[in-house]
Amino acid sequence: MSYPRLLRRTLLYMGVTAFALWVLVPIFFIGISSFTPRNEIYAWPKPIIPSHFTLETMRFFLNSYGVLNSLLNSVWVALLTLSFTLAVGAPAGYAVARFFFRGREAFRLGILVTRMFPTALLAVPLAVTFIRWGLYDTLVGVALIHTAMALPFAVIITTGIFMGVPKDLEEAAMTLGCSRFGAFARVALPLALPGLAAAAMFTFVISWNEVFAATILTVNNRTLPAHILTTIQASPLYFRFAGGFFMILPALFFMFLIRRYLFHMWGGATAER
Amino acid sequence: MEARLRRLLGTDTFLPYWLLLPTLVFIGVFFFMPLFNAIMLAFRADNGAFTLDYFKKMVADVRFIETLKYTFLLAVTIVPLQLVTALAMALLVNTGFRGSRFFLYLFALPLGISDLAAGLIWLSIFTQHGFLNSILYSLGFIQRPIYFISYQNIGLTFLAIVIAEHWRATAIVLVILVAGLQMISRDYLEAAEVLGARGWKKVWYVILPMLKPSLQSALIIRTIFALQTFAVVLALAGNIIPVLAGEAYFWHFLYRNSHIASAYAVLLMVISIGMTWFYLRFLRSRMEVIRG
Numbered sequence: 001m002s003y004p005r006l007l008r009r010t011l012l013y014m015g016v017t018a019f020a021l022w023v024l025v026p027i028f029f030i031g032i033s034s035f036t037p038r039n040e041i042y043a044w045p046k047p048i049i050p051s052h053f054t055l056e057t058m059r060f061f062l063n064s065y066g067v068l069n070s071l072l073n074s075v076w077v078a079l080l081t082l083s084f085t086l087a088v089g090a091p092a093g094y095a096v097a098r099f100f101f102r103g104r105e106a107f108r109l110g111i112l113v114t115r116m117f118p119t120a121l122l123a124v125p126l127a128v129t130f131i132r133w134g135l136y137d138t139l140v141g142v143a144l145i146h147t148a149m150a151l152p153f154a155v156i157i158t159t160g161i162f163m164g165v166p167k168d169l170e171e172a173a174m175t176l177g178c179s180r181f182g183a184f185a186r187v188a189l190p191l192a193l194p195g196l197a198a199a200a201m202f203t204f205v206i207s208w209n210e211v212f213a214a215t216i217l218t219v220n221n222r223t224l225p226a227h228i229l230t231t232i233q234a235s236p237l238y239f240r241f242a243g244g245f246f247m248i249l250p251a252l253f254f255m256f257l258i259r260r261y262l263f264h265m266w267g268g269a270t271a272e273r
Numbered sequence: 274m275e276a277r278l279r280r281l282l283g284t285d286t287f288l289p290y291w292l293l294l295p296t297l298v299f300i301g302v303f304f305f306m307p308l309f310n311a312i313m314l315a316f317r318a319d320n321g322a323f324t325l326d327y328f329k330k331m332v333a334d335v336r337f338i339e340t341l342k343y344t345f346l347l348a349v350t351i352v353p354l355q356l357v358t359a360l361a362m363a364l365l366v367n368t369g370f371r372g373s374r375f376f377l378y379l380f381a382l383p384l385g386i387s388d389l390a391a392g393l394i395w396l397s398i399f400t401q402h403g404f405l406n407s408i409l410y411s412l413g414f415i416q417r418p419i420y421f422i423s424y425q426n427i428g429l430t431f432l433a434i435v436i437a438e439h440w441r442a443t444a445i446v447l448v449i450l451v452a453g454l455q456m457i458s459r460d461y462l463e464a465a466e467v468l469g470a471r472g473w474k475k476v477w478y479v480i481l482p483m484l485k486p487s488l489q490s491a492l493i494i495r496t497i498f499a500l501q502t503f504a505v506v507l508a509l510a511g512n513i514i515p516v517l518a519g520e521a522y523f524w525h526f527l528y529r530n531s532h533i534a535s536a537y538a539v540l541l542m543v544i545s546i547g548m549t550w551f552y553l554r555f556l557r558s559r560m561e562v563i564r565g
Contacts, residue, residue, distance in 0.1 A: 022440070048404060
């Protein structure tokens, strides 16, 4: 390897390593904090690596009043959100992918624009409406607004997924005697399944992470982020750190599983601008 | 009659609209209705009369000017930093070296991290006995901890928020830019190389101009979301630094006044629309200048 090329290589790897550290070191820090003995969190000077690692801090967090309950709520809301979102959004994604119809482009642009409006603008009036409808402080209520927030992504993502399934295959199935729906269910759906699973996980993460609307729309039935946010001023630092770490775990796991799809998803979102 | 209708609905002319219907209904109920209600809440008194009282109360709040200032400052500081960082990451990864995919996934990792969690992560670094102070101490720079987050050090507190939000939300810009880079045809790059453009020249004269639509989307999307910055600020700095979304939250959650909360939300919407319009206009006119 020639000298300038070697130098360029070295610089390149130094650059990406620096960025990688920038991303990873904070996650590493919150990880350490969550397994540091509670009294050492407040010590000064604090050693960067604690005297010993312990599960006690994490256990304290999980056993704190309201945490387990809100954790279950979060899981339910996220599952409801992904069911609603796919049930409502996937047919639209399929329509945009398969058909040319009047208003197709307007629909695609319009649905993106809805996501550009501030969450506060939806959450505050919906709190008022939900009181009237009996949905205030319910998991379904939170899941509904999360669905509204995730729907634009779901439509865009599923459009991309169904575009990846050749139309010819469905047409072939129909010439062989399948109905329109049969061709979809037996041919397109199985092929789209991995992509749809990725979309579902992405939706799960959106709901799991959402805090503003969840806080505004609940009082007793808080999701985990809403619970942490509303008790934040009163809770000790080790509670907050353990909470922060706990919240990122499933999100990072799902992001890892769907890493291949991430760029397709957004490629579709911005390609046709 | 019924058979004819069924035949009509069964054709591909109507099928796509049926498939869109659930989404359209959902958007109607959970987007347009709250949007309309928010405007109603902000402009209509409980007796139904039109009023500007809620906006007057909002503007008269002692924190209002500060809130507006910090919301804007955060957006105009964070977004350009993110574009530069994400562009650097994207261009490095785009060289396609061994392991570039691995690094790309690493850089995109914060995509899965919520604003609340990011605030808490950086709290563990910036808090009084946090990692930053510990590191500075062990390197011998300080004896006592620096109060990065306090009313006495508003500047440092602001900087902490900028760093946390930059760390969290750069990934989305990266993803948009990488998607944009992937769409640039190899032919252009090869043509550029044949004509002798290499390294920086290729980036500056070929890649950047072709990446412009992606840069523009990223700029608009990120600015709109940066204006809504909320949980990072709250988790990291309590209410030392007020922001618009935070005020809407406090007015609804603490003071139980959904009218004034809606007024803040409407203001946020107006600013978002204004900024988008500004960018579209400004960027297009620049583009025309370059073309002409």
